[in-house]
Amino acid sequence: MLLRAILAAKKPTLTGRLGGILEGLDVGVEGCASVDEIWSQVARESTDLIFASRELLEGNPADLVRSIRGLPEAPDVVILTDQENPSEQARFLATGCLAVLHTGLSEDALRGVCEAILARRRGGLAARLGSVFPPEQPKLSDFVSLSPAMQSFMAVAGRVAASNTTLLILGETGVGKEWLARAIHQEGLRSTGRFLPVNCAALTESLLESELFGHEEGAFTGASRARRGCFELAHRGTLFLDEIGEMPTHLQGRLLRVLQDRTVRRVGGEKSRPVDVRVIAATNCDIRKKVAEKAFREDLYYRLSVVSLAMPPLRGRREDIPELIDNYVNYFRNQFPHCAAGIAPNALEAMLAYEWPGNVRELINVIERAMLVSPHDLIQGNDLPEEIRICGPSEAESDRQPNLPAPLELPQQWLARPLPEILASVERAYLAIVLETAAGRVGKAAELAGIDPRVLYDKMRRCGLRKEDFQKNAAQDEGGNHQPVPAHPSNSRP
Ligand SMILES: Nc1ncnc2c1ncn2[C@@H]1O[C@H](COP(=O)(O)OP(=O)(O)O)[C@@H](O)[C@H]1O
Ligand SMILES: [Mg+2]
Incomplete structure (x- = not known):
């Protein structure tokens, strides 16, 4: 699909560079030098993407x-x-x-991000979301990576996916190390294993020792049968060794031998069996520090880290957060259909600012x-946990919507109650004031409220309001001689 983009920037070096990349990716590019020009462009022709430089958007960019x-085609804004x-x-x-692009990026990185942005616009994402997400057997293209x-x-x-090398994946917990290992296995030559x-x-x-290397019958108490270990089971496939940094040093030595000799010997056994296994190891600890402290064998470290991949933490790639949210909201909607369909701007802002x-x-x-x-x-x-919510805009800020009248300050607890109940309590409060x-x-x-007195009587009965309860205040205020009446919450107001 031929896309149409507006490139709004003042610096000719930037427009030249980015314009060249976009045109090379089948995008018709229109240049603009001001916000007014952007508007006259979008009025003239449908637009898929607007790349606008920060300094062009003075005033209120939001x-x-x-x-x-x-706009009708909801152009993506970068x-x-x-x-x-x-x-x-x-x-x-x-x-x-959709994204905030740093113009200092290298040509390749800039092209990569543009490709991802265009793929998303061209509907690659929609097609992927049609199937279950996240897939159990992920591909590298399933990784949100804007x-x-x-x-x-x-x-x-x-x-590195296509090669057979041993890999060491580094990264904090939850960044997707195991998912990546699965995807690499899936895309590589071993996907049938x-x-x-x-x-x-x-x-x-x-x-762990007998899990990895297997054991022979009688190798230790309770080993009544011989058992194959993971190396034998993963023959021609991939063995993912998670939290490798926690492996006891004695086993580190055994692992190194298997990696070097490509043969495995079961616990209590004599025979070495040849195995063809790709090892992908992962850790969230500072493994080099462990090496320095002699808690991790240096030779094994070098053997494992022929290629080491450090996955960036989520706070270092916030541009991915909106798409991750979209994907997982859709995923959970398939599971619980009556749930929220998306995320409000105030919640998104909090999630974007949080450290994760x-x-x-x-x-x-x-x-x-x-x-x-x-x-x-x-x-x-306020559906988010406290630690995330506080990263978002203050309530007063987040209540404001463009082109809408500022809403009344609604008590927070109202949000959890159905509208008829809220209306009834507002009506009661209003009638009490009148x-x-x-x-x-x-x-x-009735005159003040603009309704018929009979209707007011009816409403007062339903709301449990009695005219006598309001006559005492008047008696005091006006110095009149009405009878005393039972206390009522509204009477106690100053
Ligand atoms: N880039 C990504 N896009 C979509 N989902 C991801 C991505 N990275 C990780 N995930 C999801 O995050 C979850 C945690 O990943 P996992 O591989 O178990 O993390 P780790 O092993 O680093 O602790 C998985 O359910 C995976 O589906
Ligand atoms: Mg893990």
């Missing part, structure tokens, strides 16, 4: 982005900037920008929980 997103400003970036993404950090990471991952994950931190030393120590896994859990607890059509800031103003005279109160 409003501009929202208005553009409100902000170009030469500054690293994470909080501004979060705000742009929260208003609906951000420059992920783009360059995935480019390297793609290159098994992918076998083993968590090196989850088993005691002796159990638990990375993608934490994000998935937060979305699942928010979808279960949210009574709204869109996940709101009755008080009219000093309990129903005719006068």
Whole structure:
């Protein structure tokens, strides 16, 4: 599909560079030098993408982005900037920008991000979301990777997938290490073989040993039968050694031997069996520090890290957050259909600003929980856990919507109650004020409320309001001689 993009920037070097990349990717590019020109362009012809430099958008860029997103084709907006400003970036993404592109990126990185942006616009994403997400057997293309950090990471991952080398994947918990290992297995030459994950931190030393290498009959008490280990089971496939940093040193030596000799000897056995296994190891600890402290064998470290891939944490690739949210909202909607269908800007802004120590896994859990607890059509800031919510805009800020009258301050607890109940309580409060103003005279109160006195009587009965309760205040105020009446909440107001 031939796409049409507007490239709005003042610097000719930038327009030349980016324009060249986009044209090479089958995009018709129109240049603009001001916001007014952008508007006259979009009025003239349908537009798929708008790349606008940050300095061109003076005034209120957020409003501009929202208005553009409100156009019939909802053009995608990409902000170009030469500054690293994470909080501004979060705000742009929260208003609906697809990405914030750093113009200092290398040619290759810039092209990579443009390709991802165009693929998304061309509907690659929609096609993928048609099937179940996240897939159990992921491909590298299933990784959300709009951000420059992920783009360059995935480019390297793609290159090593096809080879047979041992890999060491580094990264914080929840960044997607195991998912990546699965995808590499899936895309490589071994996809017909098994992918076998083993968590090196989850088993005691002796159990881990027999799990990995197998044991012969009678090798230890309780070993009544011989058993194959993971190396034999993963023959011609991939063995994923998670949390390799926690492997006891004695087993590190055995592992190194298997990697070097390509043969495995079971616990209590004599015979060496040839195995053809690709090992992908992963860790979230600082393994070089462990090597320095002699807690991890240096020779094994070098053997494993022929290629080491450091996955960027989620806070280092915030551009991916909106798409990750979309994907997982859709995923959970398939599971619980009556849940929220998306995310409100205030909640998105909070999620963009949050640090995500638990990375993608934490994000998935937060979305699942928010979808279960949210009574709204869109996940709101207050459906999110406290630590995330406080990263978002203040309530007063987030209540404002463009082109809408500022809403009344609604008590937060109302949001959890159905509209008829809220209307009934508002009606009761309103009638109490009118009755008080009219000093309990129903005719006068009906006039103030613009309704028939009989209708007012009827409503008062349903709301449990009695005119006598409002006559005492009037008696005091006016110095009149009405009888005393029972106390009522509205009487106690100053
Ligand atoms: N780039 C990504 N796009 C979509 N989902 C992802 C991505 N990275 C990770 N995930 C999801 O995050 C979850 C955690 O990943 P996992 O591989 O278990 O993390 P780790 O092994 O690093 O702790 C998985 O359910 C995976 O589907
Ligand atoms: Mg893991």
